Amino acid sequence: MxxxxxxxxxxxxxxxxxxxxxxxxxxxxxxxxxxxxxxxxxxxxxxxxxxxxxxxxxxxxxxxxxxxxxxxxxxxxxxxxxxxALWPVDNAMRTRARCITAEMHSGFISLRNQCGMNIRADLTALGQKLWQADESLRQDVARIEQIWTARPHPDGFLCGDFSIADAFYAPVVTRFITYGLPLSKSTQQYMQTLSAHPAVKAWVADAHAEQARVAFLEAQL
Ligand SMILES: N[C@@H](CCC(=O)N[C@@H](CS)C(=O)NCC(=O)O)C(=O)O
Known part of the structure; x- marks a missing residue:
C-alpha cells in the first residue's frame, strides 16, 4: 500500500x-x-x-x-x-467510536478554521485571543471535552484500546498544545496518553524535523 x-x-x-x-x-x-x-x-x-x-x-x-x-x-x-481491532470489538463501543469519528470528520468547523494544525509553532498568544473572541470555538472545545471525558478509563483511549477514533482526534491534541487553550485536567490527561502513543510520537517527531515553512498555512498574527 x-x-x-x-x-x-x-x-x-x-x-x-x-x-x-x-x-x-x-x-x-x-x-x-x-x-x-x-x-x-x-x-x-x-x-x-x-x-x-x-x-x-x-x-x-x-x-x-x-x-x-x-x-x-x-x-x-x-x-x-x-x-x-481498528474499530473496537465491543458493539456498543464500536458504535460510539464510529459516531465520534464521524462527528470529527464532519464537524468542529470553528476549531479547524481558526486553529489550523501547526505542530512546530507556539501560538498560545493567538489562542488566548481567539478563546476570548470566539464563542463557537469555545463550543467546539466544550463538545470535544465532553466526548473525551466519556472515555471508559481516565488513563486510556477514547473507546478502550487505541482505535480509529483516537487517530481522528490526534490533530486536535496537537492544536490544543499549539494554541495553549484552557482545558480540564481530564482533557490534559487524555492528551498525555495520546501524545505518548508511539505512532503519534513518530508523526510529531517527523513534523519537527521538516524544514518547509508554508506561508499560507501559518497563522496571520
Ligand atoms: N475530507 C477530506 C479532506 C482532505 C483535505 O482537505 N486535505 C487537504 C490537505 S490536509 C488537501 O489536500 N487540500 C487540497 C485542496 O483542498 O485543494 C479527508 O477527510 O481526507
Missing part, C-alpha cells in the same frame, strides 16, 4: 490514516507531496491530481485500488484487516 500525504507539520487529514497504519503496524509506503506556496495549488495540486482526481490528500493506493478521504481510507483498512 502507498499512502500519499502532505507536510506532517500542517496536514491534519493526512495524520489520521497514517496513525492508523502505523499504530497497527500495517505494511505501507509513505509518499510525501509537499504543499506549494500557492494555497493548495501549484506543484502540490498537479502531483496530487496525477494520483487522485479529487485533488486532495490523504489518498491510499492498494494494488491499483484507489481510496481517498481519511475516513474512507480507515474504513477500507478496517475491512482489509478484520482480525485487527
Amino acid at each position: 502507498q499512502l500519499f500525504i502532505a507536510n506532517k507539520n500542517y496536514s491534519s487529514w493526512s495524520m489520521r490514516p497514517w496513525l492508523v497504519l502505523k499504530a497497527f503496524d500495517l505494511p505501507f509506503e509513505e509518499v510525501m507531496i509537499a504543499f506549494s506556496e500557492q494555497p493548495y495549488g501549484g506543484a502540490f495540486k498537479q502531483k496530487v491530481l496525477a494520483v487522485n482526481p479529487n485533488g486532495k490528500v490523504p489518498v491510499l493506493l492498494d494494488e491499483g485500488q484507489l481510496v481517498w478521504d481519511s475516513l474512507a481510507i480507515c474504513e477500507y483498512l478496517a475491512e482489509q484487516y478484520p482480525n485487527l
